[in-house]
Amino acid sequence: MEAIRNTGNQLVAALDKNDSVGVLDRYFPQTDFFVEFERFDRHLDKLKRAGTPVEMISICSPNYLHDAHIRFGLRYGADVICEKPLVLNPWNVDALAEQEAEKGQKVYNILQLRLHPSILALREKINSAASEQPADIELTYITSRGHWYYASWKGETAKSGGIATNIGIHFFDMLIWLFGAVQHNVVHVHTHDRAAGFLELERARVRWFLSINPETLPEIVREKGQRTYRHLAIDGDAVEFSDGFTDLHTKSYEAILAGKGFGIDAARPAIQVVHDIRHQETVGLKGDYHPLAALPLGRHPFRL
Template sequence: MLFGIIGVGGFIAPKHLQAIQELGHVLDCAMDVHDSVRILDQYGLDCEFFNDLEDLHQYLQDCKAQEKNLDYMAICSPNYLHFEHIEFALSHGIHAICEKPLVLDPSELDEISALEKKYNKRVFNILQLRLHPNIMQLKEDVRAELLKVPDKIYEVSLTYLVLRGKWYLNSWKGDENKSGGLASNIGIHFFDILLDIFGGVVDNVVHVHQNDCMGGFLTLEHARVSWFLSINPEHLGIHHDSAYRSLVLEGNEIDFSDGFDDLHTQSYKQILDGEGVSVQSARPAIELVNAIRCMSPSSLDEDCHPLCHKALHTTPSE
């Protein structure tokens, strides 16, 4: 199969390039507004490269005239450009494989579904944490328990601390209108698996909403979840690694600190088998992070994550 990629110069693009190569497919063309893309040489020297979407459009038109058609377009561009690039791929008769979050505005999901029907092509979202072995086992265990105790409510704590330098807040990722903020940009994977495992949102409270950290409390159908996300190094405390991921269920730690290396390849394999994350499957997490982004913080209470107290007494990152 033939693949293209938009946003090949970005941080996550190598995962997509690796998946395409490992599954035995061909990277035919790539586009990025930046030209520091020597990484393409690792995946073949014949890949066409463009700095402008209009040039890529003309190339695809020329391919069509020669009866050469791409099968999939990987979209690794900044979050606020995802809808535009999804529409671009579909309008050229190409399935889209888009990084998280699929879009920032939930209303665009219905537009994407309409475009899928119009062009008879599919859109898939990369939410690879669903495929982590320990997360898959957790989902299986919870489902088995709920068959026995249908009204069970789990107590869950989610903590994700990841180090990012000053560049982060000065890039598009630090602009909430472009990235969706921390809940969308680094938290959506975790909210997605919580919703997938424990059911829909019953209540949603945000306790902390700063540019470098967020925290709140979620009531789901089968879980009460305190959560905290941060890129502020002061919040890492005794955790000196570049990232700290913790999911505590009923007092027991679910380990998913490792095991991420091939999850994009597994995601691609699912997609090529017709079983990837669809627009509708991605919807609950997109709606949740949008709601979190739009909420005003509430006062701290007994349910809030412990790090919320620390965050409100820590100077935000510059």
């Protein structure tokens, strides 16, 4: 909503089955709001028949509904902006590409890390370097979640895609964008609250660790009362990108409105990676694994 407002646009109508949306008052109090899809569909159809169709539909729904909601937007005749992940499976990407071509509309994915100033500077540095040696990378992302997570759709792998998809897809997209296509993919640990593995890219070797369990946070982070930890190191040197996230959605919308957004093909490689991670057998602590992969596994709070 902030990105829509910051780019000088209007939120004409909104659909959310939950009606606790007082946040609309902060941005677009005049937005027509619906909790039932059928009434939302009818309203948009009436706008089209009145000669004032919605031009763009923004999708921020649960991951497993993205595919259906994108298809709805294309059938309506609008361009579509969708949060990550665009879809959960690679074959869904192919089907959407066909529909996009048939309808003559565009589908854009929010890949905001590609617009982060530190990541842009890093990409320029990588592309100008003459080294033929692959970079050694360590990626750690821990974002603490409470017990609510497991009662929500996010805790159901069939709906969220699991840890690697739900919290990791932006980072995988960023790494592929920086260092090239995936050559080899190994998963060491994959449970309800964490995942860890190794990716060999064209120009990098990546050890990665993702977690929603606060007990996996470094002690110094916990002592400060912080619940999120991002760390990216290339050949032992840390890349600082903790700041600069606040306006990335606005930058994403600006790029889309200027015809420079990231489309279906841009989203495809990371979707393939997280799909493969989700369906691969774990190998355990073998080979080149992230050091945090060796931490004791956490108990599922909803399982006895």
